[in-house]
Amino acid sequence: MQEFDAIIIGSGQAGTPLVFKMAAQGKKVAFIEKQHLGGTCLNVGCTPTKTYVASARRMWDATNGEALGVMIPKGAYADMKQIKARKDSLIKKSVDGIAGGLEKNENITYFKGEATFIGPKQLAVGEAEMTAEQIFINVGGRPFVPEGFEGVSYLTNESILELEEVPEHLIIVGGSYIGLEFGQMFKRFGSRVTIVEKGDTLIKREDQEVSDTILQFFKDEGIEFRLQATCISGEKEADGGISIQVDCKLGGPPKVSGTHLLLAVGRKPNTNQLNLDKTGVLVDDHGYIEVDDYLQTNVPGIFALGDCNGKGAFTHTAYNDYEIVAENMFAGKDRKVSDRILTYGLFTDPPLGRAGITRKEALSKGINLLEAKREMSRISRAKEKGETNGFMSALIDADTKKIVGACVLGVGGDEIIGSILNVMYADAAYTVIRDSVQVHPTVSELIPTMLESLKEVS
Structure with a gap:
C-alpha cells in the first residue's frame, strides 16, 4: 500500500492544475487518469468542438459573401480529414505539455488506469494500491445513451469528432447545447441536418424568446426540426442507413431516415465506476457526489470537483472548483461555490452568452423585476457586419438596482457577456455600466443605451 499526501482522480480542468499546485507546495501526490490526459474539455469537448466551429464559420463566409458585395466563386467544400487533423494537432500539443510536466515532477506519481475504492481512503489502480488523507475526485462525465437505440450504430459528442467524411444526412436526437452546436457546424460542412427534440422548445432552461430566436435562425440556415417528438427510437435500415421513429404532436412523417445518428441528450457522471460505497460518500439520485460550499463531501478529506459534483458541469466551473480548493488550502482564503455567478455560452453562430438567472427564474424567486432589451437589428455594428440575428437583454432587481441576469444572443455575445458579468461580480448597481462610455462602433456600446x-416584468 503506497502512501501519499493526496490522491487526485481524473485529469480534467480541476484535477490537472490541482496536482501541479500541490506538487509545487511539496506534497507527494498520486495522479490517476484512465483515458486521456486533459479530460473532456481538452480531448472531446471545448477544444475540438471550437476548432470545428471555426472551420464551419470559414465555410459560411465562403458561401455568404454576396450579401456584403463579395462574389466568391462556388466550389468551397469541407475537407473533414484536414479539419480533424488540425483538431488532433491542437489537442496533441496540449496533452504532450501535460505529460511532459508530469514526467519532470518528482512529487507526482502518475497512474494510468481506472481507480476504484477498496477502503474508506484506499484506492486500487490495476495491481497498485494507495492511500492518502486527502482525496480529490475529478472523474467528469460521459454521454448518456437513452433506451431505444441498442440496435443501431450511433455517434456521441466524442465519436463524431473522429469522422473523416461529411455525413450525407445527420440526424441529431437532442435540441440543446451539444446538438445545436454540432447541427450547425455539420450543416455548414455540407450535411443535411435534422434535429429531433422531445420538448416543445429548444434549450429548455432558457427563456422562450431565446429558444424561439435560435430555432428561427437555424431554420433560416436550412436545418430541419422535429419538435415534441415522443416515443423516439432508432433502427437500422436495409441500405445501411438509420431511421428514427418519432411520434410528433406537431405532425409530420412518423419516421426520419438518414445516414448518421448523433445522440446528444445529455451526460451523466462517471461516479458509478468508483465503488464509492466503500467510502461512505453520499451521491444523489442522478449519481452526482454531494459536496458542501467548499467542495468537501460528507467524508472529511474527500472532495469532488468538476462535472461529477453537479455544481456547474462547465469547464470554467471546474477550474473554479480548483481555485476554491487551492486558495483555501494554500492561501488562507475563504472561497465558496456559492460565491460564483452562473455563466455559460452556447457557441452557435451567432453565439449566446448568459450571466446570472433567466427571466422565468427571476419571476419564480419573486424579484421585483425590470428588463432592458435591444434587438441586434437595431445595433449599427451588427448591421455593418451583416449579422443582425438575435438580441441582448438585462434583468434588474428594481429594489437593489443590481443586475440579476443577462443574455447576449448575437454577434460577439460569448465575449460581450463578460462586461456585464464583471459588473455583477463587483456587486455594483446597473447604473455603473449604464453611465459608462464604451468604444464606438461596437456592439457593446449599446449596452448603456439599452x-x-x-x-x-410581471
Missing part, C-alpha cells in the same frame, strides 16, 4: 430604457 439600460436607459427599463420596463417592468
Whole structure:
C-alpha cells in the first residue's frame, strides 16, 4: 500500500492544475487518469468542438459573401480529414505539455488506469494500491445513451469528432447545447441536418424568446426540426442507413431516415465506476457526489470537483472548483461555490452568452423585476457586419438596482457577456455600466443605451 499526501482522480480542468499546485507546495501526490490526459474539455469537448466551429464559420463566409458585395466563386467544400487533423494537432500539443510536466515532477506519481475504492481512503489502480488523507475526485462525465437505440450504430459528442467524411444526412436526437452546436457546424460542412427534440422548445432552461430566436435562425440556415417528438427510437435500415421513429404532436412523417445518428441528450457522471460505497460518500439520485460550499463531501478529506459534483458541469466551473480548493488550502482564503455567478455560452453562430438567472427564474424567486432589451437589428455594428440575428437583454432587481441576469444572443455575445458579468461580480448597481462610455462602433456600446430604457416584468 503506497502512501501519499493526496490522491487526485481524473485529469480534467480541476484535477490537472490541482496536482501541479500541490506538487509545487511539496506534497507527494498520486495522479490517476484512465483515458486521456486533459479530460473532456481538452480531448472531446471545448477544444475540438471550437476548432470545428471555426472551420464551419470559414465555410459560411465562403458561401455568404454576396450579401456584403463579395462574389466568391462556388466550389468551397469541407475537407473533414484536414479539419480533424488540425483538431488532433491542437489537442496533441496540449496533452504532450501535460505529460511532459508530469514526467519532470518528482512529487507526482502518475497512474494510468481506472481507480476504484477498496477502503474508506484506499484506492486500487490495476495491481497498485494507495492511500492518502486527502482525496480529490475529478472523474467528469460521459454521454448518456437513452433506451431505444441498442440496435443501431450511433455517434456521441466524442465519436463524431473522429469522422473523416461529411455525413450525407445527420440526424441529431437532442435540441440543446451539444446538438445545436454540432447541427450547425455539420450543416455548414455540407450535411443535411435534422434535429429531433422531445420538448416543445429548444434549450429548455432558457427563456422562450431565446429558444424561439435560435430555432428561427437555424431554420433560416436550412436545418430541419422535429419538435415534441415522443416515443423516439432508432433502427437500422436495409441500405445501411438509420431511421428514427418519432411520434410528433406537431405532425409530420412518423419516421426520419438518414445516414448518421448523433445522440446528444445529455451526460451523466462517471461516479458509478468508483465503488464509492466503500467510502461512505453520499451521491444523489442522478449519481452526482454531494459536496458542501467548499467542495468537501460528507467524508472529511474527500472532495469532488468538476462535472461529477453537479455544481456547474462547465469547464470554467471546474477550474473554479480548483481555485476554491487551492486558495483555501494554500492561501488562507475563504472561497465558496456559492460565491460564483452562473455563466455559460452556447457557441452557435451567432453565439449566446448568459450571466446570472433567466427571466422565468427571476419571476419564480419573486424579484421585483425590470428588463432592458435591444434587438441586434437595431445595433449599427451588427448591421455593418451583416449579422443582425438575435438580441441582448438585462434583468434588474428594481429594489437593489443590481443586475440579476443577462443574455447576449448575437454577434460577439460569448465575449460581450463578460462586461456585464464583471459588473455583477463587483456587486455594483446597473447604473455603473449604464453611465459608462464604451468604444464606438461596437456592439457593446449599446449596452448603456439599452439600460436607459427599463420596463417592468410581471
